[in-house]
Amino acid sequence: MKPNPFAWERPASLAALLDRLATAQGGVKLIAGGQSLGPMLALRLVEPDLILDITGIAELRQARVEAGTLVLGACVTHADIEDGRVPDLTGGALQRVASAIAYRPVRNRGTIGGSLVHADPAADWVSALMALGAEVEIAGPTGRRTLPVERFVTGALEVALGPAEILVAVRVPALPPGAAWGYVKHCAKIGEFAHAIGAVRLEPGAGRGRAVIGAVEGAPVLLADARPLFGGRIGPDFAARFEPGAAEAALIAAGMADPVERHVHVTVLARAVAQAGKLPLSHVPEAA
């Protein structure tokens, strides 16, 4: 379980990193906390010639609030969010997601940016940040651009990042007052990658909301307009109006052929809705 040899460099600034990315020969990988890339290197599934360690770059290790949006540098760790070392504009939603990722020793080094770029379909941030309507900020040789998470994650382990680009920050909009949030994942063993994820961000006052069914085969299934899940209308009674059949239909449309898989995913989404509606779990309808 030893990786193939590679060279290691640790640029001290974003400019130096982008410069190096543009000129480096051979296979190059960026590493932050290394909690996803490490195992892949150990298994020799990934064999880069050069690894650029981005954790020495101060800009990536900051968090701030910008006009109602939380901006988290790519190297902010899950434990930083779990422990409340970054501001919170989501009523604790990010904190609850972070505290259930893998194990504490992993959370102490694993980063939000690294997890998103790795884009394992079963990773928590991929689904949770998509449901929260977050964006990623990308820096490259020609400047900066932002993309919504649903356009950034294009498939299993695939993201819309050019070879000389780096994800520098994640921008999470505030959860408005009165908004409801539910996030549930199903794991057979604590800390393992999820088998199913359900996430909802609903605004009963405004009658709108988003829902995500994650830990699927590729990019998560996003319902940017979640009204069909609730009989066409999102109101204060949304939890009671949840229609498992509508979620089932969305999964069929997304190509999930196995009825058992659909059942698990719909049930987990139903639990997320119940959590958002503060219903006891005994009221959760089982999927058909």
Place this chain on the structure above:
Amino acid sequence: MSAGLAEPATGRIALGLTVNGRSLRIEAEPRSHLGDVLRENLNLTGTHLGCEHGVCGACTVLLDGEPARACLTFAGACAGATVTTIEGLDDDPIATALRAAFNREHALQCGYCTPGMLVAARDLVLRLPEADERRIRVGLSGNLCRCTGYAGIVRAVMAVIAERRAQDIRPETGGARALGPVGARIGETVGARPQAARVTENRVAPARAQTPATTFAPAHRFTQVIDLSHPPDAVFALLGDIEAVAACLPGAVLTGRPEPDTVEGGLQVRIGPIAATFRGSARIARDPAARAGSVRGAGSDAGGRSATEGELRYRVEPGPAPGTARVALDVGYTLIGPLAQFGRPGLVRDLAGRIAGDFARAVDARLSGTEAPAPAGLNPLRLLLGLARARLAAWLGRA
């Protein structure tokens, strides 16, 4: 011979570490992880290595006072860090109380997990507000113990937390530390003598032709449908032309055709950062009357560490519109080795969908007499997961 901090031997990096209170200068290969540095360079063998990919927790140490996986912390990532191993916890009051409690509660048998378990347990003692059995079990879930069934370990941790809270020692909140991975310093902290750029050599192993077994029970199956804008007969004919099929599959190379129904070749597959080149052979059967066929293939990757076997059956049917075709694929495969350890069947199906899309575009273009648009021009090679290679080896072989 010894070099200064700024000048390590070629191919090695130099870093400063404080280990169990001692300031040290270490030289290591960049690929060395902290667990190797501790054990091999410093003879601190109390840090155990189990899985070496972050699952078992045996190598858990304190990095800047916080638990971290030594096996997932490369040497260059923790230059300047403060490391505390199990040997450095001899005089630590919490570790002392935990050792007594582990002893009392029979919380170890073979002892292999114990150093990591104690480091993780110490963190729980510091952070958990009370001796909550469920939270302790959750907190220890990243440290595998195969002897005790955890009962004694959980009792020991509960006892130490209860003692401390009874003495009115409050839990820590972890509020005050800099953002970012523990152990990682800001700035360029690694001294390295650059290696001669090791440009990726073509890691293709000599073709180690694997012959498909006669009986095969796949571990995984999936089906896939490809829609093409050409008539079924034309599509079926193209599928009979092995060179054409290979040309439509990005990353595929044909190397030989020892017998009319057997082909040998290779396929480079890529998903995200994973790249693998597989070599193997496949046997082909065709049934023109039913416009159906099958391919049975086997192959292994360059290092011969991952191996696969697969069977693909296809049938070309008329498509929904006149003059179009629909190809129904039924794929079964088995994969062993590191790729199987990493891969999940779902990822294979996701890739299958993407590969099928690229393949269909290339076949349509070829049948229209136009050059295929460079498939996935954005990401020339990022296409397939190694797992999919069962099927790919199979497609390759289809003639």
